[in-house]
Amino acid sequence: MKKMIGSPGTMSGLFLRLGQCATAAASIGVMVSSYDFSNYTAFCFLVASMGLQLIWSFGLACIDVYAIRRKSDLRSPILLSLFTVGDWVTALLALAAACSSAGVTVLFTKDTEFCRQQPALSCDRFQISVGLSFFNWFLAAISSHTMFWILI
Structure with missing residues (x-):
C-alpha cells in the first residue's frame, strides 16, 4: 500500500487529526459562548457536527499515538x-x-440586517465559528482523500 502524507499511524496523520480536534473544539467553544445560538437550528447542527468531528478525530489521534x-x-x-x-x-x-451556518450568518448580517436590529446577538462570533468549521472541513477533506487514495 502507498505511503502518503496524512497516513494513519504517522506523525503527519497525527498532526492532521490534532488540527481537526483543535478547530472543531474552537468552533464549538466560540459558538457556545455566543448569545442565543441555540434558537437557530443551523447553529445547533454546527455544534453537533463539530462535536462528532471532535470525537472521531480524537479517537483516531489516540490510535495514531498508539x-x-x-x-x-x-x-x-x-x-x-x-x-x-x-x-x-x-x-x-x-x-x-x-x-x-454560513447561509444563516450571511442572511443575518447582509440580507436582513438582523444583527444591527438585535445588538445582543453576537454575529461576529457566529462568523468566527463558521470560519473555523470550514477550516475543519478542509482538514477533514484532506484526511478523507488521503484515506481513499491509500485504500485503492
Whole structure:
C-alpha cells in the first residue's frame, strides 16, 4: 500500500487529526459562548457536527499515538475501509453544517440586517465559528482523500 502524507499511524496523520480536534473544539467553544445560538437550528447542527468531528478525530489521534509508540502498521484493508468511511461521513456532515451556518450568518448580517436590529446577538462570533468549521472541513477533506487514495 502507498505511503502518503496524512497516513494513519504517522506523525503527519497525527498532526492532521490534532488540527481537526483543535478547530472543531474552537468552533464549538466560540459558538457556545455566543448569545442565543441555540434558537437557530443551523447553529445547533454546527455544534453537533463539530462535536462528532471532535470525537472521531480524537479517537483516531489516540490510535495514531498508539501506533507511533508501538511502531505498528495501521494500513490493513479493514482498518483503512473503516477510517475512510468514517472520514467521509464526518467530512460531509462538517461541510453541510458549515454551509448551512454560513447561509444563516450571511442572511443575518447582509440580507436582513438582523444583527444591527438585535445588538445582543453576537454575529461576529457566529462568523468566527463558521470560519473555523470550514477550516475543519478542509482538514477533514484532506484526511478523507488521503484515506481513499491509500485504500485503492
